[in-house]
Amino acid sequence: MLQSKLYLQPYLLIVPSLAILVAFLLFPLIWNVYLALHDVSLTTILGDWKYVGLKNFASLLQDGDFHTSLYVSLIFVGGSVALQFFIGMIVAVVLNQQIRGSNTFRALFIIPWTVSAVITGFSFKFIFNDSFGIVNYGLGQIGLGPVSWLSDPGTVVWSLIVANMWHGTPFTIIFLTAGLFSINPVVYEAARIDGATKFKSFLYITLPLLRPFVIINLILITMWSVNFFDLILVMTNGGPLFSSTTSSLFMYRQAFEFGLLSKGATVGFILIAMNLVLAYSYMRLLRSQDKSIEIKHS
Amino acid sequence: MSKIDSFGFDNNKLCDRNLFPKSFDNFKIILVITLMAVILIAPALSPLRVVHGQQPSQVTITAIVAEPKERWDALFASALDKLREKHPDMAIKIDYRVLPYADTRKQILTAMAGKTTIDLISVDQIWLGEFAEGRFLSDLTSLANSWNRSSDWYKTNWDGGLYNGKVYGIWAWTDVRAMWYWKDLLNQSGVKPDSLSTWDGYLEAAKKIENSTNGKGIQAVHLVGASHSPDMWYPYLWMQGGEIVKQKTGHPEKGTYWFPSYNSTEGVRALEFLKAQVDAGIKPQINHFWGQEFADKKFAMMLEGSWLLGHFNRTEWSTLDKKVGMIPMFPVPKSGGPSATMMGGWMLGIPETSANKALSWELLTIMVEPDILAPMLEKYAYLPTQKPIAEGQYSSQLAKTIPYYKELISMLSIGHSRPSISEYPQIADNIRQAIDEVYLGLKQPKQALDDAAKKSAEVLGWT
Numbered sequence: 001m002l003q004s005k006l007y008l009q010p011y012l013l014i015v016p017s018l019a020i021l022v023a024f025l026l027f028p029l030i031w032n033v034y035l036a037l038h039d040v041s042l043t044t045i046l047g048d049w050k051y052v053g054l055k056n057f058a059s060l061l062q063d064g065d066f067h068t069s070l071y072v073s074l075i076f077v078g079g080s081v082a083l084q085f086f087i088g089m090i091v092a093v094v095l096n097q098q099i100r101g102s103n104t105f106r107a108l109f110i111i112p113w114t115v116s117a118v119i120t121g122f123s124f125k126f127i128f129n130d131s132f133g134i135v136n137y138g139l140g141q142i143g144l145g146p147v148s149w150l151s152d153p154g155t156v157v158w159s160l161i162v163a164n165m166w167h168g169t170p171f172t173i174i175f176l177t178a179g180l181f182s183i184n185p186v187v188y189e190a191a192r193i194d195g196a197t198k199f200k201s202f203l204y205i206t207l208p209l210l211r212p213f214v215i216i217n218l219i220l221i222t223m224w225s226v227n228f229f230d231l232i233l234v235m236t237n238g239g240p241l242f243s244s245t246t247s248s249l250f251m252y253r254q255a256f257e258f259g260l261l262s263k264g265a266t267v268g269f270i271l272i273a274m275n276l277v278l279a280y281s282y283m284r285l286l287r288s289q290d291k292s293i294e295i296k297h298s
Numbered sequence: 299m300s301k302i303d304s305f306g307f308d309n310n311k312l313c314d315r316n317l318f319p320k321s322f323d324n325f326k327i328i329l330v331i332t333l334m335a336v337i338l339i340a341p342a343l344s345p346l347r348v349v350h351g352q353q354p355s356q357v358t359i360t361a362i363v364a365e366p367k368e369r370w371d372a373l374f375a376s377a378l379d380k381l382r383e384k385h386p387d388m389a390i391k392i393d394y395r396v397l398p399y400a401d402t403r404k405q406i407l408t409a410m411a412g413k414t415t416i417d418l419i420s421v422d423q424i425w426l427g428e429f430a431e432g433r434f435l436s437d438l439t440s441l442a443n444s445w446n447r448s449s450d451w452y453k454t455n456w457d458g459g460l461y462n463g464k465v466y467g468i469w470a471w472t473d474v475r476a477m478w479y480w481k482d483l484l485n486q487s488g489v490k491p492d493s494l495s496t497w498d499g500y501l502e503a504a505k506k507i508e509n510s511t512n513g514k515g516i517q518a519v520h521l522v523g524a525s526h527s528p529d530m531w532y533p534y535l536w537m538q539g540g541e542i543v544k545q546k547t548g549h550p551e552k553g554t555y556w557f558p559s560y561n562s563t564e565g566v567r568a569l570e571f572l573k574a575q576v577d578a579g580i581k582p583q584i585n586h587f588w589g590q591e592f593a594d595k596k597f598a599m600m601l602e603g604s605w606l607l608g609h610f611n612r613t614e615w616s617t618l619d620k621k622v623g624m625i626p627m628f629p630v631p632k633s634g635g636p637s638a639t640m641m642g643g644w645m646l647g648i649p650e651t652s653a654n655k656a657l658s659w660e661l662l663t664i665m666v667e668p669d670i671l672a673p674m675l676e677k678y679a680y681l682p683t684q685k686p687i688a689e690g691q692y693s694s695q696l697a698k699t700i701p702y703y704k705e706l707i708s709m710l711s712i713g714h715s716r717p718s719i720s721e722y723p724q725i726a727d728n729i730r731q732a733i734d735e736v737y738l739g740l741k742q743p744k745q746a747l748d749d750a751a752k753k754s755a756e757v758l759g760w761t
Contacts, residue, residue: 042411042432043432043720045411046433046434047433129585130581130584131517132596150584151523151582153738237525239734240523240584240738241731241738241740256404257723259428259720
């Protein structure tokens with residue numbers, strides 16, 4: 001009797017955390033799948049919910065606007081992650097050198113990340129405004145014509161990527177700085193004595209030792225960029241046409257603008273699947289490289 | 299075998315020791331279960347849930363309304379005073395949330411789908427069908443019949459509150475879109491205001507003004523390229539006799555139902571006029587500041603709602619006609635032809651979830667009483683939907699205060715409203731897409747509208 005109670009005790013202790021996970025993570029996920037398998041809109045939500053099986057998935061896969069949104073997402077996520085990562089890495093490494101005021105710069109660089117995406121969106125909406133934006137004003141001062149940053153389908157995604165880069169890069173800076181702090185300076189000292197240049201030290205010491213941080217950072221900023229939509233909503237609302245409608249914004253608009261809850265849930269399910277695949281791919285990459293390092297060492 | 303963990307504790311020993319009495323174990327289990335129950339039940343207790351009438355004498359009426367807030371502050375304050383006078387035995391309070399326009403529909407729908415108790419809401423005319431279809435709004439037909447004031451409303455405005463022949467909303471006030479211009483800028487450009495009344499004249503004037511104001515940070519004409527661009531295209535469709543949707547028989551599920559008709563010849567011509575504006579160098583504006591850009595003199599001409607006046611200081615109103623001109627129409631294809639405009643404004647409705655329907659109805663009717671409503675309309679330059687305000691004793695005061703009031707009122711006769719069907723938001727999005735495609739030169743007007751109408755037909759269930 002006592003044994004069984006003691007056996008149960010640790011499980012009972014994790015019940016509160018499990019309850020939170022079930023209530024706020026698992027239940028919404030299952031509810032999302034349930035919605036995706038039915039035909040529910042805001043106008044039918046109080047009536048009978050018709051079971052439609054995989055019909056929502058089939059119609060979504062044939063929806064040209066959804067295809068466009070996937071393509072836009074690919075560019076937005078690819079561009080955002082690449083720029084955030086490389087700029088973040090460069091700034092983190094530079095600030096890790098023995099330079100005066102590096103701590104002050106670190107504190108300053110984190111400011112954009114503390115600003116909400118909505119405020120960032122509004123700020124960049126004005127910065128990129130065709131008529132009175134500061135960017136076009138600057139171009140005018142050097143004799144160049146104005147650019148339709150937010151109203152031209154060819155430039156709008158890149159304008160959003162720049163805004164997202166400004167907002168998101170500080171996270172990479174802070175995260176990689178933490179990684180750089182974890183590397184023992186003695187390793188660099190040894191490399192220097194062995195005649196390694198700074199560039200070679202970065203290539204053969206910093207990068208390999210920073211790899212776990214890099215992978216986790218890439219996972220996080222990729223997932224955030226896939227799910228990111230508030231900045232885009234504020235800056236362009238997905239326009240012009242669908243040229244800046246990412247999949248997450250597509251989901252939001254279907255569910256909350258048009259009231260098509262099942263369609264929105266179906267897109268949400270696909271986004272979760274995409275996130276899982278991306279996270280798994282990064283993890284596989286991390287593991288395969290760890291193995292190759294182990295083989296080299298052995 | 300002992301298990302020593304990283305902190306140096308022997309876990310087996312720790313587990314073997316019965317540190318607490320049995321009753322304490324039970325207490326812990328009860329505590330854990332209670333915690334779980336609290337965690338699971340907490341989300342169901344929505345913060346919007348307001349306690350209604352727990353004590354017979356205390357009633358709180360809850361409301362969700364759309365910005366700007368000041369108009370509601372004024373309206374609720376005076377209406378509530380009158381309601382309290384009528385019910386001295388009750389302590390009536392009102393708890394209203396004022397939300398930005400873009401969030402209001404979403405918040406109302408979410409709250410009502412979650413069966414949150416709300417007693418009064420502001421309803422945009424285009425939401426009415428969606429809300430009524432979703433059974434979110436109370437049927438006010440019998441209450442309205444007993445009230446017996448429907449004949450005080452202009453027919454278009456009263457009918458705007460109907461869905462399938464039943465009353466779901468009372469249209470409190472309206473607005474119309476008209477043509478505004480800066481007199482000095484037109485003078486400098488040598489443009490006569492009368493010439494703006496036709497499509498050709500409008501395009502010609504735009505070119506002249508552009509040449510005259512070039513390099514001064516002033517654009518000639520404002521062309522809406524924002525998400526609500528269809529609203530500024532509809533008048534050109536309506537003035538030629540076109541319609542957004544029409545009833546049609548043969549619907550696979552509903553027999554007779556709405557079918558997209560905006561891709562008609564009239565629709566194509568209307569979109570060709572927008573295309574002609576773009577071809578003439580007028581740039582669609584993706585940001586719309588609802589008249590502020592005109593008040594800031596960034597544009598020489600602007601087709602904008604009557605609320606534009608609110609962007610000017612009220613002290614300027616009495617002399618505004620010396621600086622700013624207004625033509626009560628949208629440009630027409632040929633001189634002397636009929637014009638059209640779009641009517642907006644707000645309705646008041648009572649959600650099905652209201653816990654105080656009778657009292658909310660009473661409050662609603664007080665809010666639209668001429669002596670309560672007219673001062674608010676006068677202050678914020680809104681247009682009345684009721685004849686006693688528009689034509690009765692209040693009209694002279696409104697005309698004295700609101701610039702161009704008589705001209706604006708005259709536009710009500712050419713005012714149209716958008717279809718209040720549940721699929722309207724998606725149809726409007728299809729039209730917006732067509733307009734964008736034409737703006738960007740991706741499609742010709744006919745092709746763009748045909749493609750959009752095909753999508754709208756699917757949305758309406760014609761597959």
